[in-house]
Amino acid sequence: MQSDTIHLIGVYLKTTAKAWFQYRVDAIMRSLAVFLREATGVVVIYLTLMKFQDLNGWNVYEMLFLCSLLFLTYGILIIFFTGLRDFGNTVRKGEFDRYLLRPRGLLFQIIFVNADWFAAVGHGCLGISLFLVTAGKVGVVWNVGTVLYYLFAVLGGVLIQGAIFLLLAALNFYLLETDSLKELLYYDMKKFAAYPISIYSKVIQICMIYVIPFAFVNYFPAQFFLRKQDGAVYPFACLYLTPVVGGGVYLLAYLFWRYSIRYYKSSGN
Amino acid sequence: MDGLITVEHLHKSYRISKRGKGIPGMLANLVAPKYEKKDAVKDISFQIAEGEMVGFIGPNGAGKSTTIKMLSGILYPDSGQILVDGKVPYRQRKQYVGNIGVVFGQKSQLQWDLPVIDSFELLKAIYRIPDQTYKRNLARFTEMLDMQEFLKQPVRQLSLGQRMRADIVAALLHDPKIVFFDEPTIGVDVVGKETIRTFIRELNAQDQITMLFTTHDMQDIEKTCKRLLIIDQGNKVYDGALSGIREMYGTTRTLDLELQTEVQVAPIPHVTISRPDDSNPRKWQLQFDHHAVSVQELMGFLLATYPVRDLNISEPEIESIIRNIYGGRQSE
Ligand SMILES: Nc1ncnc2c1ncn2[C@@H]1O[C@H](COP(=O)(O)OP(=O)(O)OP(=O)(O)O)[C@@H](O)[C@H]1O
Ligand SMILES: [Mg+2]
Numbered sequence: 001m002q003s004d005t006i007h008l009i010g011v012y013l014k015t016t017a018k019a020w021f022q023y024r025v026d027a028i029m030r031s032l033a034v035f036l037r038e039a040t041g042v043v044v045i046y047l048t049l050m051k052f053q054d055l056n057g058w059n060v061y062e063m064l065f066l067c068s069l070l071f072l073t074y075g076i077l078i079i080f081f082t083g084l085r086d087f088g089n090t091v092r093k094g095e096f097d098r099y100l101l102r103p104r105g106l107l108f109q110i111i112f113v114n115a116d117w118f119a120a121v122g123h124g125c126l127g128i129s130l131f132l133v134t135a136g137k138v139g140v141v142w143n144v145g146t147v148l149y150y151l152f153a154v155l156g157g158v159l160i161q162g163a164i165f166l167l168l169a170a171l172n173f174y175l176l177e178t179d180s181l182k183e184l185l186y187y188d189m190k191k192f193a194a195y196p197i198s199i200y201s202k203v204i205q206i207c208m209i210y211v212i213p214f215a216f217v218n219y220f221p222a223q224f225f226l227r228k229q230d231g232a233v234y235p236f237a238c239l240y241l242t243p244v245v246g247g248g249v250y251l252l253a254y255l256f257w258r259y260s261i262r263y264y265k266s267s268g269n
Numbered sequence: 270m271d272g273l274i275t276v277e278h279l280h281k282s283y284r285i286s287k288r289g290k291g292i293p294g295m296l297a298n299l300v301a302p303k304y305e306k307k308d309a310v311k312d313i314s315f316q317i318a319e320g321e322m323v324g325f326i327g328p329n330g331a332g333k334s335t336t337i338k339m340l341s342g343i344l345y346p347d348s349g350q351i352l353v354d355g356k357v358p359y360r361q362r363k364q365y366v367g368n369i370g371v372v373f374g375q376k377s378q379l380q381w382d383l384p385v386i387d388s389f390e391l392l393k394a395i396y397r398i399p400d401q402t403y404k405r406n407l408a409r410f411t412e413m414l415d416m417q418e419f420l421k422q423p424v425r426q427l428s429l430g431q432r433m434r435a436d437i438v439a440a441l442l443h444d445p446k447i448v449f450f451d452e453p454t455i456g457v458d459v460v461g462k463e464t465i466r467t468f469i470r471e472l473n474a475q476d477q478i479t480m481l482f483t484t485h486d487m488q489d490i491e492k493t494c495k496r497l498l499i500i501d502q503g504n505k506v507y508d509g510a511l512s513g514i515r516e517m518y519g520t521t522r523t524l525d526l527e528l529q530t531e532v533q534v535a536p537i538p539h540v541t542i543s544r545p546d547d548s549n550p551r552k553w554q555l556q557f558d559h560h561a562v563s564v565q566e567l568m569g570f571l572l573a574t575y576p577v578r579d580l581n582i583s584e585p586e587i588e589s590i591i592r593n594i595y596g597g598r599q600s601e
Contacts, residue, residue: 004394004397007394008394008395011390011391011394012391015380015383015387015391018383018387019380019382019383022382022383022423094376097338097343097373097376098378100341100342100343100362100366101341101342101343101366101371102366102395102396103363103364103366103367103395103396103397104363104395105363175286176286176294180292181292184292262345262359263345264343264344264345265283265284265344266338266343266344268334
């Protein structure tokens with residue numbers, strides 16, 4: 001990145017922070033709210049899992065380990081993809097006009113104008129602490145290889161979810177609204193991904209591997225460390241494919257996005 | 270000299286989706302799209318030379334904003350060509366937009382919660398404006414538009430007139446070669462409008478910035494532009510000198526006549542005679558086309574025939590000429 005790009009990111013950050021501190025109480029309340037909401041979520045998952053004791057061979061900590069990957073990737077995701085997640089509003093209000101009028105990359109602007117650092121801190125902290133606790137409990141052995149694997153898996157997981165947001169964002173150029181589709185393609189899939197995919201029907205499993213590859217965000221990376229019995233039915237290579245799948249689907253979504261911009265209609269006054 | 274801006278057979282239609290929301294509506298849309306097509310710009314061509322200042326007018330929904338959005342690279346045209354400063358706006362967006370400034374009077378580009386100056390600083394970083402240029406422009410424009418006292422105020426506290434001035438400066442800080450103004454005086458009071466007009470005129474004269482200026486206030490045009498471009502329902506209906514429009518459409522003259530006594534004015538060929546004031550039977554109004562009727566002969570005739578006390582001939586206001594051009598299509 002060029003130095004003036006980094007400088008601009010800094011100015012965006014300063015601007016966002018300044019706007020936040022116009023409503024100081026609001027900002028603090030909001031990050032607290034994010035943290036509490038997510039933490040409650042974790043507690044609920046914990047209590048639910050306690051009931052099962054064992055789900056297709058996964059114990060409570062193994063399943064929390066599975067979940068920690070969701071939290072962690074989401075924490076990183078919303079630093080960079082909040083603008084794409086909420087892109088429908090931007091398009092409907094015609095605010096995409098402004099991005100198009102600036103001599104800067106479109107995705108670059110969407111990402112850094114809307115970067116949600118506060119919420120990211122909330123999600124990220126939760127993800128990391130959940131991960132640290134559970135990784136110890138499930139007996140992950142750390143060495144250079146596993147650390148590298150883990151970093152790439154997180155990166156791939158962020159890209160997979162980012163690609164879904166990017167795809168949905170591009171669809172806003174064609175459709176009146178994409179909120180219900182986002183519910184289906186992202187949030188519902190994410191809820192499924194909180195449990196080992198082997199507990200679901202064949203259709204949902206296929207969907208989560210081949211259509212909306214959420215299984216690569218957390219199930220397969222978790223399997224890489226845990227090697228639970230239920231994973232034996234899936235191709236062995238899946239354990240290593242997260243970064244490839246991430247890069248691949250992101251590229252596809254990006255090409256679709258590039259193509260779709262021409263259909264932007266702006267808005268009348 | 271060739272045009273800095275060349276537009277040829279520009280066409281753009283909006284497809285308005287007729288399907289509902291939600292997953293069912295969306296699926297239906299993907300399977301069997303149902304659209305209503307609305308031609309916003311039908312077939313528009315024009316050229317604008319470097320340093321020109323062109324008024325761009327037309328009634329509501331004529332397609333002005335749509336044209337400006339295509340010129341500034343926001344919208345892709347359906348067909349036709351646009352070449353501005355050697356670039357195709359929607360294809361070479363990143364290189365192109367650094368050279369233009371756009372003001373949408375209806376939509377601010379300033380950060381709502383922050384002081385005006387913070388938005389300017391942000392633009393400085395976005396456009397990579399060198400320190401010196403930035404300082405020089407900021408000092409010059411704030412002086413010209415008298416903005417010193419509200420530079421540090423949050424945008425949400427500004428009056429509409431102040432916000433508009435700030436928005437205009439925001440579009441100019443990076444020294445654009447071409448500026449598109451889409452209703453930069455909307456909602457601004459008389460004094461504010463005058464400030465903006467003077468500023469725009471001086472900028473055009475001093476810096477040779479090429480400008481396209483959309484407004485619904487004909488005074489804006491009369492005080493800033495020499496050339497006028499009128500569009501209506503997506504088509505160009507006039508392109509030429511502001512003065513020329515009087516020649517073409519404003520050929521009606523009104524002659525107000527006051528007589529010393531109550532005499533009936535007899536019919537005259539090609540002249541419409543009416544009584545503008547029922548309470549005063551000595552007052553008459555005569556309307557005629559000055560190409561069909563010679564003013565000199567008519568006046569001679571009137572003075573010789575009637576006991577004239579007062580007589581006044583007026584040209585139509587540019588405002589009412591325009592109204593006639595717009596209205597003309599409804600009667601067709
Ligand atoms: N984003 C959009 N989607 C659908 N139709 C649109 C959109 N923008 C404009 N239109 C339609 O296209 C036509 C031209 O609109 P446009 O905004 O270009 O007119 P205008 O000349 O700027 O009018 P005004 O003086 O009211 O600003 C109008 O009929 C309008 O309803
Ligand atoms: Mg308009």
